[in-house]
Amino acid sequence: MRLLISATFFLLAGWFLMYSGAGALPQFERQHVDPASIAPVPRRAILRDPAKVTIGGIEQRCSACHAIFPSTQDAPAARLQHTEIVLEHGLNDRCDNCHDKGDHDGFVLYGGRVVGFDDVQLLCAKCHGPTFRDWERGVHGKTLGSWVVGSDAQRRLLCTECHDPHHPAFTPYVPLPGPHTLRQHATERHADEHDHEAYNPLRHWRTEAEDAPEEGAH
Amino acid sequence: MSQTQSNASRMDGPGYSRRSFLRNGVAMAGGMAAFVAALRPLAELGEGALPSMDEFLQKHYKEMNEQEMQAALARIEAKVKERWDVDAEVRDVRPRDGVEFVYALNLSRCIGCRKCVHACVAENNQSRAPEIQYIRVLEMPTGTLDIEQGDHDYDHPTVPDAGHYYMPIQCHQCADPPCTKVCPVEATWTEDDGITVVDYDWCIGCRYCEAACPYFARRFNFAEPEIAAEELNTQMSYLSNRPRSKGVMEKCTFCLHRTREGRQPACLEVCPVGARQFGNVRDPESSVSQILETKRVFVLKEDVGTLPRFFYYFDERYPRSGETAVEEG
Numbered sequence: 033m034r035l036l037i038s039a040t041f042f043l044l045a046g047w048f049l050m051y052s053g054a055g056a057l058p059q060f061e062r063q064h065v066d067p068a069s070i071a072p073v074p075r076r077a078i079l080r081d082p083a084k085v086t087i088g089g090i091e092q093r094c095s096a097c098h099a100i101f102p103s104t105q106d107a108p109a110a111r112l113q114h115t116e117i118v119l120e121h122g123l124n125d126r127c128d129n130c131h132d133k134g135d136h137d138g139f140v141l142y143g144g145r146v147v148g149f150d151d152v153q154l155l156c157a158k159c160h161g162p163t164f165r166d167w168e169r170g171v172h173g174k175t176l177g178s179w180v181v182g183s184d185a186q187r188r189l190l191c192t193e194c195h196d197p198h199h200p201a202f203t204p205y206v207p208l209p210g211p212h213t214l215r216q217h218a219t220e221r222h223a224d225e226h227d228h229e230a231y232n233p234l235r236h237w238r239t240e241a242e243d244a245p246e247e248g249a250h
Numbered sequence: 251m252s253q254t255q256s257n258a259s260r261m262d263g264p265g266y267s268r269r270s271f272l273r274n275g276v277a278m279a280g281g282m283a284a285f286v287a288a289l290r291p292l293a294e295l296g297e298g299a300l301p302s303m304d305e306f307l308q309k310h311y312k313e314m315n316e317q318e319m320q321a322a323l324a325r326i327e328a329k330v331k332e333r334w335d336v337d338a339e340v341r342d343v344r345p346r347d348g349v350e351f352v353y354a355l356n357l358s359r360c361i362g363c364r365k366c367v368h369a370c371v372a373e374n375n376q377s378r379a380p381e382i383q384y385i386r387v388l389e390m391p392t393g394t395l396d397i398e399q400g401d402h403d404y405d406h407p408t409v410p411d412a413g414h415y416y417m418p419i420q421c422h423q424c425a426d427p428p429c430t431k432v433c434p435v436e437a438t439w440t441e442d443d444g445i446t447v448v449d450y451d452w453c454i455g456c457r458y459c460e461a462a463c464p465y466f467a468r469r470f471n472f473a474e475p476e477i478a479a480e481e482l483n484t485q486m487s488y489l490s491n492r493p494r495s496k497g498v499m500e501k502c503t504f505c506l507h508r509t510r511e512g513r514q515p516a517c518l519e520v521c522p523v524g525a526r527q528f529g530n531v532r533d534p535e536s537s538v539s540q541i542l543e544t545k546r547v548f549v550l551k552e553d554v555g556t557l558p559r560f561f562y563y564f565d566e567r568y569p570r571s572g573e574t575a576v577e578e579g
Binding site for chain 2: 067181206
């Protein structure tokens with residue numbers, strides 16, 4: 033009995049001696065995120081009043097050119113200018129549906145009223161009523177600067193600062209890196225699709241991954 | 251050992267026999283070695299790992315007077331200067347009167363790009379390796395709200411992925427938070443504007459709050475946080491984004507150093523689709539009040555009774571030209 037106790041004691045003492053001390057924490061590679069991809073800026077830079085575009089190297093008011101060149105009312109395929117515009121706005125595929133035929137510096141509302149580029153939301157509201165209603169309430173859209181209602185710092189983005197009016201569907205995004213902590217390791221589902229070891233933060237603690245049975249997803 | 255000793259003395263009279271002396275001697279040496287080995291981590295603590303006397307005697311956040319707070323802030327600034335050689339401005343930003351913050355997130359809009367996750371990391375000086383992220387974006391199969399089916403490790407080449415919607419989860423700033431109730435040292439509490447905060451200098455790192463949170467919103471610093479000097483956000487506040495140390499909990503604070511001064515949270519400003527809305531729920535004109543009034547809103551895990559200040563909502567969605575209506579059922 034005494035032999036057993038002393039043997040246990042020495043074994044324990046030896047084990048403490050060998051294996052205590054600060055264990056090495058796993059080292060992680062840093063995830064690199066381009067700071068430009070998380071800059072708090074509107075998605076799009078838009079034209080404001082007075083709207084000017086550069087064509088042939090000359091910056092001009094829209095009306096300046098269109099005083100000389102009449103705009104086409106045909107299908108968009110017939111365009112000779114503004115060829116960079118990809119027009120995919122559903123059934124709305126005529127320039128004059130939005131741009132005023134007479135005053136090329138503005139948009140046409142129902143009844144022939146013309147608004148400038150700064151009030152583009154009134155144009156969109158012609159068709160997107162519920163969304164416009166939400167936007168007016170602050171429920172749809174994005175507000176930069178301040179949450180304080182009526183504050184000078186508050187800047188409500190206009191429709192076109194997020195949506196391309198000619199191509200309103202959002203282009204897909206490349207997702208930024210996912211979770212990267214000890215507990216948030218990859219779920220089992222990925223084991224079928226990818227190399228699970230590449231995801232598992234606990235891999236640093238293993239000497240031979242083959243010998244260690246895979247733990248559950250949680 | 252007393253058994254051994256008494257046996258030895260019974261057999262060998264008052265003195266020590268050679269055998270018992272050796273045995274006890276080796277046992278003592280082994281015991282001492284084990285003791286020293288157990289204490290070895292203390293010797294491996296680097297310079298600055300132990301708090302200075304001022305830090306050690308620093309009071310709880312709520313008990314500090316103006317002078318003590320200024321001294322504490324100056325100490326933090328000095329530590330930042332020493333560690334990163336960066337001039338930081340550390341402040342103590344207090345809640346505004348008549349303000350209760352609420353967050354609303356539009357599930358119809360979120361595309362799962364994770365920009366909010368990384369804007370948050372950059373704003374709040376989280377550790378980069380291992381990276382601590384307050385926001386977790388769940389990719390959910392369309393047609394279910396069962397978060398067990400969510401996946402936060404998705405890595406499609408582009409998002410949104412067909413057949414999925416995305417549900418970001420961060421601290422819900424509950425009105426009845428389980429996390430603050432379990433804290434044994436009152437290092438975490440809910441402020442007057444509804445934000446649950448942590449005094450990082452008071453936290454003992456027991457992680458009870460992490461276990462209590464039904465939203466997995468709290469994060470623990472298992473390792474010494476690693477941030478590059480050029481990545482450090484120098485606009486800091488005591489209760490939010492000042493540098494943390496190893497062994498303390500941290501969590502989303504709705505960017506209180508920004509929002510208590512009227513600014514928007516970092517995750518909202520970076521959102522490319524406007525899925526996030528933030529504001530004062532006591533102001534009926536605020537966007538969040540309007541959302542609660544006019545939208546279909548739900549909270550996550552309503553059944554656990556935490557009364558979150560974080561709401562999810564939907565848009566009505568009518569079929570567009572060329573689309574067929576989604577079948578009900």
